[in-house]
Amino acid sequence: MSNSGEENKLNAEFAKLRATVDRPNILLAGCTGAGKTSLLNEVFKKDIAKTGAGKPITQKIEKFCDDDSKVVIFDSKGYEIGSEQEKNFMDDVVGLCKRIGTDEDKIHVAWYCIQAPGARITDFDIESIKRMCDTNTPVAIVLTKSDQVSDPDAQALIQVIVKELPGISCFEVTTKKDIKSLQSNLDNLVAWTNDQLPESLRMAFIAEQQRDLERKKIKARSVVHQHAVGAFGIGFSPIPGSDAPLLLTNQYALLARVLYIFGMDGEKDKYSALIKGIMANILPTLGKWTVAQALKFIPGIGSIIGGLIDASVATSLTLAFGYAIVETAYYARRNSLDEFINSDDAQMVSSVIADVFNKAFDKELKEHM
C-alpha cells in the first residue's frame, strides 16, 4: 500500500516522537533457562530480545534497543548455577546498576528471574539482589514458571525470600495463558514497574507493554488533555478538508501520540499498519463531518470569522476529538478485527472504525461543549 499524504504526515509525527520520547532501560537478570526471554515476550508481546540481535555491553550483558522498540532491554546472558561465570555475572550486573545520572545505560528497573521449580533461592541470588538494591536500582524478583510448582511450594519459597530480602517485591508468574491467577501477576509486575519509573519514562513503557489496555487508555486521555490545554506547545490548524473555520490543536500530532500509546505506530505489525492507515486517511472526511456535528453544539459558530475561534471552544473541540480517537484506538486494540484482516477487506474495517469514531465523537461533544 502506498502512503497517502495523510499517512506521510502521521509518519512524520511518529518520527518526531521516536526522537523525543525517552525510553526506560530494563535489566533482565537470572540464570540460563530461567525464562527471561519468555517473560519479555509475555509482557511486550513480541520478540523484543531475539537471540543474537543485541549489542554486547559487557561480557555478560546484551543491549536491545531497536528503533521500533519503546523500551531498552539489557538481557544478561544466562550463567550456569554454581559456575565461575556467576562471579562475572554479578560484577557485570551490579556494575551496570551502579551507573548513575544521565548515562544512557543507567538501569531504571531490574527484573531478577528465579525459576519457581526447584523452589530455592541461592546465596548467590541473595547476594546479587542485595548488591543491586544497594545501588538504589528498583529490583523485583520474578518467580518464573510458577505453573510448574504446587502452591505450598511456591509459598514456602516466597517466605524464604521475604525473610532474606525484607521489603522486596516478588511476582509469581507464568507464560501459560490458561492460568489466570498467575497471568494476572504479570499485570501486577507491569503496575509495579510503572510505579518505579520517573514520570518522563512512563509514556514509552505504557506504550510498549501489551498487557494492560486500561492503563493505555488512561495515559492516552491524559495526553489528549495536555494537548487541549496546549502543554505541548503545538499550534492550532484547520481540520483538513473542512469548509468551516473550525480549528483543532494539530490533529496529526495528537493522533500520533494516541496511536503510539496503543502500539499502532509500527510498520511491521500488519494490523497496526492497517488501523494507522485507516485513521490517517479518514481524518479529512472526518473533518467535514466534525464541522457538521460541531455546528449543532456550538451556538452561533457559523458566524465566527476564520481564525477567530474562541480558545475555550478550540480546547473543548480538541478534547472531544482526542477522546474519540482514544476510544477508537482502544476499540481497535480490544477487538482485533481478525476476521476483516483475514479477508483483507480494508474497506469494511474502515467503515467499522469510522463508525466507532463518529459515535464516540458525538458523545464527547455532548460532554465537552
Ligand SMILES: Nc1nc2c(ncn2[C@@H]2O[C@H](COP(=O)(O)OP(=O)(O)OP(=O)(O)O)[C@@H](O)[C@H]2O)c(=O)[nH]1
Ligand atoms: N512451563 C513453563 N515453561 C516456561 C515458562 N517460561 C519459560 N519456559 C520455558 O523455559 C525455557 C527457557 O526459557 P527462556 O525464556 O529461553 O529462558 P532464558 O532465561 O531467556 O534463557 P537464556 O537466554 O539461556 O539465559 C523455554 O523452553 C521456555 O519455553 C513458564 O512460565 N512455564
Ligand SMILES: [Mg+2]
Ligand atoms: Mg534468553
